[in-house]
Amino acid sequence: MNGDLYHRLKLLKKMRQTVPSRAPSPPRKPAMPLGVPGFTPLADGVWSRVLRMPALQLREVLTDASILFPAQFSPELVRFFDLETTGLSGGAGTKVFLAGVARLEGDTLALEQLLLTEYGAEPAYLTALAERFPQDALYISYNGKAFDAHQLKTRFVLNGRTHVLQHHFDLLYPARRLWRSVLPGCSLSELERYVLETERDQDLPSWEVPERYFEFLRDGDPAVLQPVIAHHYHDILSLTKLLMTVHAILSDPRDWIQREAVPFDVVQAAAWLLHRGRGRAEHKRAEEMLRQVVFHTGRDPVVRTRAGLLLGAQYKYFGRWTDAEGVWRLVFEQFGELKAGVELAKLLEHRRRDPNEALQIVLALQRHQRPPTAARDLAHRELRLRRKLNASDTA
Amino acid sequence: MSPIDRVLGQVKDDSAFMRCVSRWQEIPARGGRYAALPADLHPKLRTVLRASGVERLYSHQAESYRWVRSGRDVVVVTPTASGKTLSYNLPVLQELLSRPEARALYLFPTKALSQDQQAALNLSVERGELGVKVATYDGDTPDSVRVSARETGQIIISNPDMLHAGILPNHPKWIKFLGNLTFVVIDEIHTYRGVFGSHMTNVIRRLRRIAEFYGADPTFICCSATIGNPRELAERIVERSVELVANNGSPSGAKHLILYNPPFVDRVQGIRRGVVQEARSIALRFLKAGVKTIVFARSRLRTELIAAYIRGSLENFYTDDGRIRVEAYRGGYLPSERRAIEAGLRDGTVQGVVSTNALELGIDIGGLDAAIMAGFPGSISSSWQQAGRAGRTQHLSVAVLVASSSPLDQYMVKNPQYFLGRPPEEGFVDPENLHILMAHLRCAVFELPMRPEETYAPTSEIYLQHLEEGGTVRFSAGAYHWSDRSYPAEAVSLRSATSDNVVIVDTTNGEYAVIGETDRPSAKEVLFDNAIYIHRGEQYVVTKLDLENRKCSVERTDVNYYTEALVKRDIKVLHEDDTYDSCGARLVVGDILVRTQVAKFKKIRFQSHENVGYGEVSVPEEEMHTRALAMVFDDNCPAGKALRGIDPAMRVPAVARIGTLVKNVSPVFLLCESSDLRAAERLRDPHFGKPCLYVYDAYPGGIGLAEAFARQIGTILRASLSLVRDCECSEGCPSCVGPRDPQEEIDGNPKEAVVAFLSAWVGDS
Numbered sequence A: 001m002n003g004d005l006y007h008r009l010k011l012l013k014k015m016r017q018t019v020p021s022r023a024p025s026p027p028r029k030p031a032m033p034l035g036v037p038g039f040t041p042l043a044d045g046v047w048s049r050v051l052r053m054p055a056l057q058l059r060e061v062l063t064d065a066s067i068l069f070p071a072q073f074s075p076e077l078v079r080f081f082d083l084e085t086t087g088l089s090g091g092a093g094t095k096v097f098l099a100g101v102a103r104l105e106g107d108t109l110a111l112e113q114l115l116l117t118e119y120g121a122e123p124a125y126l127t128a129l130a131e132r133f134p135q136d137a138l139y140i141s142y143n144g145k146a147f148d149a150h151q152l153k154t155r156f157v158l159n160g161r162t163h164v165l166q167h168h169f170d171l172l173y174p175a176r177r178l179w180r181s182v183l184p185g186c187s188l189s190e191l192e193r194y195v196l197e198t199e200r201d202q203d204l205p206s207w208e209v210p211e212r213y214f215e216f217l218r219d220g221d222p223a224v225l226q227p228v229i230a231h232h233y234h235d236i237l238s239l240t241k242l243l244m245t246v247h248a249i250l251s252d253p254r255d256w257i258q259r260e261a262v263p264f265d266v267v268q269a270a271a272w273l274l275h276r277g278r279g280r281a282e283h284k285r286a287e288e289m290l291r292q293v294v295f296h297t298g299r300d301p302v303v304r305t306r307a308g309l310l311l312g313a314q315y316k317y318f319g320r321w322t323d324a325e326g327v328w329r330l331v332f333e334q335f336g337e338l339k340a341g342v343e344l345a346k347l348l349e350h351r352r353r354d355p356n357e358a359l360q361i362v363l364a365l366q367r368h369q370r371p372p373t374a375a376r377d378l379a380h381r382e383l384r385l386r387r388k389l390n391a392s393d394t395a
Numbered sequence B: 001m002s003p004i005d006r007v008l009g010q011v012k013d014d015s016a017f018m019r020c021v022s023r024w025q026e027i028p029a030r031g032g033r034y035a036a037l038p039a040d041l042h043p044k045l046r047t048v049l050r051a052s053g054v055e056r057l058y059s060h061q062a063e064s065y066r067w068v069r070s071g072r073d074v075v076v077v078t079p080t081a082s083g084k085t086l087s088y089n090l091p092v093l094q095e096l097l098s099r100p101e102a103r104a105l106y107l108f109p110t111k112a113l114s115q116d117q118q119a120a121l122n123l124s125v126e127r128g129e130l131g132v133k134v135a136t137y138d139g140d141t142p143d144s145v146r147v148s149a150r151e152t153g154q155i156i157i158s159n160p161d162m163l164h165a166g167i168l169p170n171h172p173k174w175i176k177f178l179g180n181l182t183f184v185v186i187d188e189i190h191t192y193r194g195v196f197g198s199h200m201t202n203v204i205r206r207l208r209r210i211a212e213f214y215g216a217d218p219t220f221i222c223c224s225a226t227i228g229n230p231r232e233l234a235e236r237i238v239e240r241s242v243e244l245v246a247n248n249g250s251p252s253g254a255k256h257l258i259l260y261n262p263p264f265v266d267r268v269q270g271i272r273r274g275v276v277q278e279a280r281s282i283a284l285r286f287l288k289a290g291v292k293t294i295v296f297a298r299s300r301l302r303t304e305l306i307a308a309y310i311r312g313s314l315e316n317f318y319t320d321d322g323r324i325r326v327e328a329y330r331g332g333y334l335p336s337e338r339r340a341i342e343a344g345l346r347d348g349t350v351q352g353v354v355s356t357n358a359l360e361l362g363i364d365i366g367g368l369d370a371a372i373m374a375g376f377p378g379s380i381s382s383s384w385q386q387a388g389r390a391g392r393t394q395h396l397s398v399a400v401l402v403a404s405s406s407p408l409d410q411y412m413v414k415n416p417q418y419f420l421g422r423p424p425e426e427g428f429v430d431p432e433n434l435h436i437l438m439a440h441l442r443c444a445v446f447e448l449p450m451r452p453e454e455t456y457a458p459t460s461e462i463y464l465q466h467l468e469e470g471g472t473v474r475f476s477a478g479a480y481h482w483s484d485r486s487y488p489a490e491a492v493s494l495r496s497a498t499s500d501n502v503v504i505v506d507t508t509n510g511e512y513a514v515i516g517e518t519d520r521p522s523a524k525e526v527l528f529d530n531a532i533y534i535h536r537g538e539q540y541v542v543t544k545l546d547l548e549n550r551k552c553s554v555e556r557t558d559v560n561y562y563t564e565a566l567v568k569r570d571i572k573v574l575h576e577d578d579t580y581d582s583c584g585a586r587l588v589v590g591d592i593l594v595r596t597q598v599a600k601f602k603k604i605r606f607q608s609h610e611n612v613g614y615g616e617v618s619v620p621e622e623e624m625h626t627r628a629l630a631m632v633f634d635d636n637c638p639a640g641k642a643l644r645g646i647d648p649a650m651r652v653p654a655v656a657r658i659g660t661l662v663k664n665v666s667p668v669f670l671l672c673e674s675s676d677l678r679a680a681e682r683l684r685d686p687h688f689g690k691p692c693l694y695v696y697d698a699y700p701g702g703i704g705l706a707e708a709f710a711r712q713i714g715t716i717l718r719a720s721l722s723l724v725r726d727c728e729c730s731e732g733c734p735s736c737v738g739p740r741d742p743q744e745e746i747d748g749n750p751k752e753a754v755v756a757f758l759s760a761w762v763g764d765s
């Protein structure tokens, strides 16, 4: 606070007695007509716009999306959503001013945006949102589970209401698995550029979103909001496209590998199928993908190793020892991988009853510098194997 | 005969020691006053108490319990080791057992303390299987634990900073807790004074506002050390009328209080033997005799130094039990290290400890036999907290205050009556400080839209309208709404008056360690390039003051001088709020604008206080609005007449030195440091047209010091007179009015002039 201002406030305080309780609030420029194409008023300070587009393919995807989320959610119960807020740090003072929700209506996608044009209208705004955000729907967002959904809940609490979105499918998680290791970053805009291969004409930096809203509140000129509304609209459309891409990759990753359309982390895709897939078919698909990678000599050794370890663990889990031995042997012999070697030694010792070969593998593993715990484990293993061999010699 | 009886007997026979003792006071043992466990006490709680040996309560615990149960807010004055925690735990646990959905918030001024508190509470809660869930919520609480703390913690232990920046701005996450908030415990409320206290009042306003939003109206239970105005301070912090529980019912053993003034090394310069050496030799005497001893030092450096000296001296000394173990203890140690030392003190494996005031607050270290204060701890209430570290219920104990040469220390050892009566220091706050108020108003609007009719502060609407003009809030549908991207609590530190602070960075050996923060106006006066900055007893030299980036780089150094800015101050009175004739002068309290220009600095040698050189300073002029008390010496008032009674050449130096004196003495009466106050003299003041002395708040906007000073002015002036009159020097020294300054080029004796002026002014009674 600078000195002048301080002085002025002090003087104001002294003159307090003569100040009326509140000067009538200065007339503000009317916010109507809003001038944003397509928006209609729902209540004082609450505006809405619905845009519809064909969504045949999306409906197909949502009808059979069990690889992504539980089947209990019919396509009609799925919502794509995104919010724009007055700040990024959260907290009680951060308000939601633009909420978007997209859902299927027959074979079309109805994307509705709801705009709050005055803070005082928040109760009416939340009433409109409550109608459009049923609590039992499944909400698909990008990084919305942690932030947006929480912010929405906060607004309801502050208005003395309870409204909690219970079910989420946050695309951030599968997207990170598929692309974190192959893309420079995993923000929605990076995914748009590299995965969806769509480029926006001009996009807003995120700090500009609240600034434009404040400017609109001050001056009442809806034109400054236009880019925010467009940005928000595109974010939701990208959500639907991203969902379809993720679904396609997980449904038939082989197809994507062959097309080499967009690079993605095959091993992570297989891991997703193994962990989240509910059917035998998905497991088979994952195994096949991993086998292709492991035995494909042209591929990066690091990726082949990761794939081999995952595949070996999968075989081990189902007691397919011969398959497991093949994979571990390959990864150990070609890349000297510690974990594969240890697994192989264990298998030889306990399953194949071949302590001699097991010892050879342990000795080979010990030729390299290993982390202390691993080194101790190897030494221990060596000792035991030697004791076993001695015992059988003397017998 | 116990070791302590024996060593006290030896000391009494030591004439060299006794020559330095200005007072030896025996405080007799005091029996406890007890009350039966309350009749309505929950059976489970009764069982827990019995299991830990509590069959009855101290009277003050019972009194606090009664007030709280009847719904009243209360402040309990609790000396060290008086069973403080039970004063609040009992009514809180009672409620939680009968109403499990009730919630309590415990606020401790520091984080370390809240962790100790949780440990203590957990212990009792588990032991009795009360099933009450206690959680700590502070900056160190992992995210994974936070959710469950919020959802299920019945007692949340936190600190004001976390409440301010973490809990309140996110209150919708705390709906369950805040909606059932039944108690707020504010421990160590005497630490909430000045800047910190002014912030605290605002944080409590915000808390009550949010609690009310969720339909809760908690009862406040405050605990205070013994200070001059515990009830008033508590009422200023929670802004409700508060019941005072001041009659401590806990018993205490007999205690000897020894005020020790080290012998002169140089009487003319007023130099005495150093506190470090003297404290060490007294501690050694006690330790060798088998007396468990704690030494309190005023800085971290001194703590380490004294501990090292003592250990060195004990190197070849063995008792029947082997070596004597002495540890240093201070902030900056790892929690585990501190816990280990505390445990060693409790179980007796550590016989001696040298500590900063970190051990003054309620950490359990069991009973020690002797407490030695190496220098006056800054306030009498602190002295008693520290002295209280020695003494178990049934045993004799001793506390020794070793005085330094500073005026305040000298005043204390020469005026022991302050130690023995009611501690005189007053805590004060000014929640209406404009900087602090505006900062919290922003936070409050962020937390919940504010209606104009709300009375957050007496004139908050004006400030809201101002914020609205600036665009950070917006009036809509009958309330002011937050309308900004920022998270306002982030920008507000409860430990400083403005956010306009300069950060002090230690860059010794290429390190980068933030060691402190100061407001910009002070930075220009103490952190100019080449200034010597003393922080917790360590010396640093300023390598660069970068005002633009709010950063001051310093490096550790070891020179034999300190620096003092030569400050040109221009004071303009902006508004006179109150004028009254009192204490022989016209007193005016109001707003002033201080323009400060520093162009030069002096280098002053330690000990001798000689001026050993000058340096140039180039910092821009500084303006500060603050609160001041002006003492105007009108012609016909006693002060005016007294001033005319002294040699005209001596008038300016005399008034200036009274300014120095009152600054030095005021910590006896106000809970502040002398650096919190500034003084400026005018022989002919342009505003009043008369000679006058300004005493003003060193914080922008003021923190209540000027007003508190005005209330105590008579006492402060009389204390100043006795300090200078009783000083052993002949012409003034650093222990009273400061040494003679050759730059002043005056012939007269400043000490005589000051004594003459002050005694004529305030009378000689």
Ligand SMILES: [Zn+2]
Pocket: B270, B727, B728, B729, B730, B732, B733, B734, B735, B736, B737
């Ligand atoms: Zn003196």
